[in-house]
Amino acid sequence: MKSIVKQVAALILSIGFVFFGHYAVAGTPVIELTIQDHLFFPAIIEIPANTKVKLLVINLDPTAEEFESYELNREKVISGNRKGVIFIGPLAPGKYPFFGEFYPKTAQGTVVVTDQ
Amino acid sequence: MFLNSVVLILQEILEASLLISVLLVFTRLRDIRPFWAAAAIVIGTIGAYFFAHYMASISEWFDYVGQEVMNAFIQLTILLILAIFVTKYLGNTIPSRGSQINMGFNVCTLLLVSLSLTREGSEIFIYIGGALGDPSHAQPTLTGSGIGAGIGISAGVLIYYGLLGLPTKWVATSGLLLLSLVGGNMASQATLLLTQADWLPYSRILWDTAIWLPENSILGHLLYAIIGYEATPSLFQVCSYATGILLILLCAKLSFGKQLLLNIEQTLTSTPQ
Numbered sequence: 021m022k023s024i025v026k027q028v029a030a031l032i033l034s035i036g037f038v039f040f041g042h043y044a045v046a047g048t049p050v051i052e053l054t055i056q057d058h059l060f061f062p063a064i065i066e067i068p069a070n071t072k073v074k075l076l077v078i079n080l081d082p083t084a085e086e087f088e089s090y091e092l093n094r095e096k097v098i099s100g101n102r103k104g105v106i107f108i109g110p111l112a113p114g115k116y117p118f119f120g121e122f123y124p125k126t127a128q129g130t131v132v133v134t135d136q
Numbered sequence: 137m138f139l140n141s142v143v144l145i146l147q148e149i150l151e152a153s154l155l156i157s158v159l160l161v162f163t164r165l166r167d168i169r170p171f172w173a174a175a176a177i178v179i180g181t182i183g184a185y186f187f188a189h190y191m192a193s194i195s196e197w198f199d200y201v202g203q204e205v206m207n208a209f210i211q212l213t214i215l216l217i218l219a220i221f222v223t224k225y226l227g228n229t230i231p232s233r234g235s236q237i238n239m240g241f242n243v244c245t246l247l248l249v250s251l252s253l254t255r256e257g258s259e260i261f262i263y264i265g266g267a268l269g270d271p272s273h274a275q276p277t278l279t280g281s282g283i284g285a286g287i288g289i290s291a292g293v294l295i296y297y298g299l300l301g302l303p304t305k306w307v308a309t310s311g312l313l314l315l316s317l318v319g320g321n322m323a324s325q326a327t328l329l330l331t332q333a334d335w336l337p338y339s340r341i342l343w344d345t346a347i348w349l350p351e352n353s354i355l356g357h358l359l360y361a362i363i364g365y366e367a368t369p370s371l372f373q374v375c376s377y378a379t380g381i382l383l384i385l386l387c388a389k390l391s392f393g394k395q396l397l398l399n400i401e402q403t404l405t406s407t408p409q
Contacts, residue, residue, distance in 0.1 A: 048334075072338060076200075083266035084191075086259075090351040093368060094332055096203060097262055099192035105200035107334040122263055124140055 048074045048107070055098065056080040058123035066132045070110040078103040085127060089118035092131065109133075137273055141280025142287070143357060144263060148256045149288025150361035151321075152180075155252050157295040158314045159245045162226060164300065165308065168238050172246040179246070180253025187254050188261035201333035208326035208333075210255045215322040215380055217247050218315060219387045226312075227392030316384035321364035323380030324373045331372065339371035 053075055054061045067073045077087055079098040087106060088095045098104045108116075111133045120127025156173060163170045187194075195203040221244035225237055260281070267277035299311055330336040346367035350356050359365035366373065 072334075074334075083269060084262045086263075090346070090367065093328060093366060093370070096332070097191060097195070097259065099195060099262070100266070102192045102195065103200065104195050104203065105333075107201075107332055110338055121140075121144065122266060125137075 048072050050074045050076055053077045053129070054080060055085050055120065055127065058085070058120065058126045060118075060120070060127055060129040063129040064132055065129065066134055067109065067111070069113045069133050069135050072107060072109045075106040075108055076103060077106060083122070085123060086121035087118060088121040089116060089131075091116040092118060094118070095121070137267075138276040138280040141263075141267075141277045142284040145260060145281045145284030146288045147284075147357055147361045148260050149285050150291060150358070152249065152252045152256045153288050153292030154295060154314065154362055155318055156249055157292045158299070158311050158318075159249065160296055161299045161307065161311050163241075163245065166238065166241065168241070172242045173249065176246045176249035177253065179250040181257060183250060183254030184257025184261055187258035188265065191258060191262060198333070201335070204329040204333035205335065207255055208329040210251050211322040211326040211329075214248060214251050215319050215326075215383070217244055217251075218319050218322075219383055220244065221248065222312070222315065222384055223387040223391045226388070312385070312388055316381045316388075317363050319384040320377040320380035323383075324364050324366075324369070324377035327372050327376040328366075328370070331370065336372060339373075341368045342371055342374050344368045 049067070049071065051065055051067065051073055053065065055077065058081065065075075075087075077096075077098050079085055079100060079102055082100040084097055084099045086095065086097045087104075092108050092111075094106055094108060096104055096106050108131065111131075113133050113135050116131040116133065118129050118131065156176075160170055160173060163172070191203065194206050198205050221241070225241040225244055264277060264281060267273045295314075299307055299314075302310055327336060331338065344367060349359070349365070349367065351360060351365070351367045356365060356367070364377070369377070
């Protein structure tokens, strides 16, 4: 009886590890995106498909900017000389344009989601 | 810069404009003076200024997702007050408790509009504040913002008179439906923000209407501001939108059912337009 309990416990633990261990070990990938002179650097961000990614947006301009993307359903004000975090994904492969709502003529970029 | 300002400010103003108009219609139907509206605009503007002023620090809370959490908190508070408002004060006309109910009505409308303006207005302060620092941008931004605000306020006036101009039996029902849409919009936006902050898990995109009605089209912008239109909503967003609408309608149903319509017909026929 005891050995069955142990086996079940081991099974639950290993299932738990398979599901959650991945998060604990790998964590969410962080990608840095800088705003300078109302431009995004890099303007093209490549991320893998079906993966949640943490965008760390660093605004080096003294003025605020609003990260906005209709395709990603994201909108966030990044104050001047500050940074902010935006979680995106998991996404299907494709191109997802984003722009700065306060300076849309110059501040433009694309998230490219690839199969790899 | 000019056109961008028009669209940006219009979008921020429209959402609050809709809420104020519908609440003013109900104030008119109750035949009480809309003092709350003036007070709410003053409090909301001051609130927006301070929210904008401290936005940089608020954004750094909770590991740099404070902005999302704070906005979602305000939106869920609006939904909660809306539910209380509809349940307790919207249709209640017990004459012996009249002044008490009117007081509750005024407090709720004051809070709703102040909170809505604080959130929407803060972005306007941040945007214009940034543009003023740059001489080449200041002029077109201010002109565009003025025009955007003008259109937004005009739309509110149009909604107000449009609602009051409806056949008597439709006024309250339409107003209530618009309030329920505001409720659904608040719930859905809060869900989206909490997903963006990773406080809620990802849920799959249910549909994509971007081909028929892109969010960056004029109609798309208008519908986004008024009913929270999204071309690619997630499962959780759609569920929370439906829950918000049903919550407000259920509160109305439990509170007064058809009684409200009868009261309003009486009010409208007894007071001159």
